[in-house]
Amino acid sequence: MRAPASELPIEFDDVTVTAGPVTILDRVALTLASGAPTVLIGPNGSGKSTLLRVAMGLLAPSRGRITWGGLENVPPLKRAIVFQRPAMLRRSAAANIRFALRAAGISRSEHARRTSELLELVGLGHLADRAARKLSGGEQQRLALARALARDPAVLFLDEPTASLDPTATKAVEDIIRAVSQRNIKVVMATHDLGEARRLAGDVVMLHRGCIVETGAAASLFDTPQTAEARTFLAGELLV
Numbered sequence: 001m002r003a004p005a006s007e008l009p010i011e012f013d014d015v016t017v018t019a020g021p022v023t024i025l026d027r028v029a030l031t032l033a034s035g036a037p038t039v040l041i042g043p044n045g046s047g048k049s050t051l052l053r054v055a056m057g058l059l060a061p062s063r064g065r066i067t068w069g070g071l072e073n074v075p076p077l078k079r080a081i082v083f084q085r086p087a088m089l090r091r092s093a094a095a096n097i098r099f100a101l102r103a104a105g106i107s108r109s110e111h112a113r114r115t116s117e118l119l120e121l122v123g124l125g126h127l128a129d130r131a132a133r134k135l136s137g138g139e140q141q142r143l144a145l146a147r148a149l150a151r152d153p154a155v156l157f158l159d160e161p162t163a164s165l166d167p168t169a170t171k172a173v174e175d176i177i178r179a180v181s182q183r184n185i186k187v188v189m190a191t192h193d194l195g196e197a198r199r200l201a202g203d204v205v206m207l208h209r210g211c212i213v214e215t216g217a218a219a220s221l222f223d224t225p226q227t228a229e230a231r232t233f234l235a236g237e238l239l240v
């Protein structure tokens, strides 16, 4: 699992996304390069999910440009995204993964081996035959991660991967994210959990009202935020 040259860096060049009269992302300039996870933080509605969709290539900018490894229109074969509430197919955990392997065009002869590898990676080997929709919230989230990894992505986008999970389930998901990152897969994730951002981020992008208010290495951004918005948000005060 290694990032091919073609996916990274992902460059946002003055990207604006509008929906009718509403500006959802406002002239975003950003480079997502290989390395430790990039974590998007910011209050609800600040544009985190939209930024992930644009970076995945699911949503085109209204203005500006996005490139993957310097190219536009790179098909998302080596990118994967896990949405905030992943939908499980009404079949077993293993069958959910096989479906993803098939969708990724992985040859059938590899399905059994890859399925058990992926289930082991996310700690669900013992639940391979369990109906996916009967798994706990944390287990479903781990299965969603395994499914996303089926296509052997160079970049993995995660939208609030631990929202509404308890601490034990959160830790299991965070451990997988670390393991994924150590396999040289670039993780770009949104969270509104600042503790999680501190635990996982190599660098941080803070959004507010569709604008990047601050970005930088996690250690310096958390210790010495440069903007009033970041100071307010990091202090746990309401940023409106």
Ligand SMILES: Nc1ncnc2c1ncn2[C@@H]1O[C@H](COP(=O)(O)OP(=O)(O)O)[C@@H](O)[C@H]1O
Pocket: 019, 022, 023, 024, 042, 043, 044, 045, 046, 047, 048, 049, 050, 051, 190
């Ligand atoms: N398709 C859309 N049409 C209109 N407004 C939208 C649409 N998608 C998102 N928004 C608005 O854009 C803002 C940013 O949304 P989102 O990217 O989901 O933020 P976040 O993930 O940080 O909570 C929100 O105010 C949301 O209501």
Ligand SMILES: [Mg+2]
Pocket: 048, 049, 050, 159, 190
């Ligand atoms: Mg969101």
